Amino acid sequence: MSERITRAVIRRAQPMDAATIARVEVDSWRAAYLGLVPAADLNALSVRAREASWQRILFHGAATGTRAWVLCADDAALGFASAGPTRDDDDDPRAVGELYTIYLLPAAWGRGLGAALLDTAQADLARRRHRTMTIWVLEGNTRARRFYELSGFTRDGARRGARVGAGSLPEVRYRRAL
Template identity: 40%
Template sequence: MVEPVRIRDMTQADIDAVAAIRVRGWQAAYAGLMPQAYLDGLSAAEDAARRREFFAAAPPEVVNLVAERDGGLVGWAVFGPVRAEGGTPPPPASEGELYALYLPPEHIGTGIGRALIDACLARAGRNGFRALCLWVLKGNARARRFYERAGFRADGAEEAYEVAGVAVPEVRYWRPLQPAEAS
């Protein structure tokens, strides 16, 4: 019998596992969308070092959540205030942004991603956010369908993003939080 997924706050002790999830998630989700040599060169150890810095410096309004099943981590998500774009004034404090959500490829389609996004939406509402946005690679059809099923809608904004000299444009999605999520 498969143990139900448990969502909890990430701790410093989770960083190595989160880095491995993030790297494997990039390698699976972005194959064919980014240069393969770049994806092959990603290092969980290097990502863990950066993640330690980010985690230690994160303000309290940035929330890292992990999904745990059968004693191991099977997902990670992080959200916080919307980041200002290219020198524009910061958005209202009531708007949040889902910065990342990754699962190991073998856990896609098992409900773990849905549990993580639901936990982010509920927690973001409790933390005072009235809406969440996210950026997703334009060509990442699977992720776009996932976010659309979770109530996010593309708003027409696109952002140039480049990886190893290759353009990989992103599109922005928004989702208002429901009163039950924001209470």
């Protein structure tokens, strides 16, 4: 990827984007979660398995309310995000939307592209009449937490364990009004 991004485009993801999304997800996980997630779990990540999962998600997205977007720049996919109704039992899915995923290739970090993806997901949830947006983040992921805090999210006190490989890591929930 070139040092300078000349043009970035965000578009709705389609089932044919599953392989690209899977590659971005695995590469991002391996960089972002190094030191947080056991190395064996990061090494075990499979683009093929994630591709199959993303094909199902993108194919059935309309039925579940899930929408996904791909960010492309200079003819290359650099990131993606997905969002839809909250999956949390303590919130009303008609009023609360959730950012399910947002990942960028490590070379694209710090360029404002994550904010563009987040803005796209927020605007979509607001158009669907959600009044609030939530996101779960690994408690130890200080880079992501700082990003959400700078974007107007605050911790709401909810915690849970996230299944990662054979173990579980603590996650905290962030929330903001739309």
